[in-house]
Amino acid sequence: MSISRTIEELYSSLLFQDKGYITSNKLVLLESPYCFSIDAGFLIHHLTAFYLKSNHKVVLVSFLNCFQHYNTIGLKLGINLASSRIEGNLTFIDCISQNKEDSTVCPLTNEANECSLSNISNCLQKLINKHQDSHHNIPLTILIDDLSSTVLLGISQIQVLDLIFSVRALLQAKLSIESSLCVLATSNGDFESTEGRLVNHLSNESDIILTVEGLPSGFSKEVHGKLIARSKRPSPVIVCYREDWHFKLEDRGVKLFPIGTASGIL
Known part of the structure; x- marks a missing residue:
């Protein structure tokens, strides 16, 4: 029996490990420190593919990359984001482009950036309301990459936390079916910094947390980093569950290994 897992297998186990715990929506935090060798960006791509393959309607909000970047990686993961966008299964909100011709462009710039954040919030509210009216029986997932760019x-x-919690509250109020809000955020490891406080607040409120860390020993050919998977179930008391894995990034996916089983890494 293989002891390795995929990101999708691990994430599914976190979502459905306790059948007695039911929530209409989940807040998922994807976090990593600023690191030149590794970051949590690959998780956004895998969860986007995971939810589209699970027949969710997906909204991808990007403060970091253009649509083509996500589409290129999506093709390697077996999902065509361009086709999903045309078919109405994916909405891409571009927060970095200045192309006014695209109705889903909400550029966030240094000029009037607070107003732009409000525009993004309004855009998400309209999408959730529209989904409730037209597709109320289809799950909806919103992914945000990378929230740290705002601070x-x-x-x-x-204001950033207000955006996240107001969107989550709207998902809870409008959609009785399963929904998720997945947020990627990075920090410099300083809990007193603005980014550190943002990640800490999100962590306290999240149902699932996936943390990507580099290797203390540095680079390894066989293992690229460590993934810590945690989930919290608040009823009847808060119960925390944790798994630690080493991972290796491959061209068309990510391979997970239990700690201590990959060659050359303890």
Whole structure:
């Protein structure tokens, strides 16, 4: 029996490990420290593919990359984001482009960035309301990449958190069917920094947390980093569950190994 797993297998186990715990929506945090060797960006691509393959309607909000970047990687993971967009299964909100011809462009710039954040919030509210009216029986997932970019542009932590929690509350109020809000955020490891406080607040409120870390020993050909998977179930008391894995990034996926089983890594 193989002891390795895929990201999709691990994530499914976190979503459905406790059948007695039911929630209409989940807040999922994808976090990593600023690191030149590895980051949590690959998780956004895998979860986008995971939810589209699970027949969810998906909204991908990007503060970091253009659509073509996600589509190129999506093809390697067996999903065509361009086709999904045309078919109405994927909505891409571009927060970095200045192309006004695209109705889903909500550029976030240094100029009037607080107003732009409000525009993004309004855009998400309209999408959730539209989904409730037209596709109320289909699960909806919103993914945000990378939320830390907002505070680096000078937007206050309170306004950023208000965006996340108001969107989550709207998902809870409007959609009785399963929904998820997945947020990628990075920090410099300093809990007193703006990014550190943002990640800490999100961590406290999240149902599932996937943390990507580099290897203390540095680079390894066989293992590229460590993935810590945690989930919290608040009823009747808060129960925390944790799994630690080593991972290797491959051209068309990610391979997970139990700690201590990969050659050359303890």
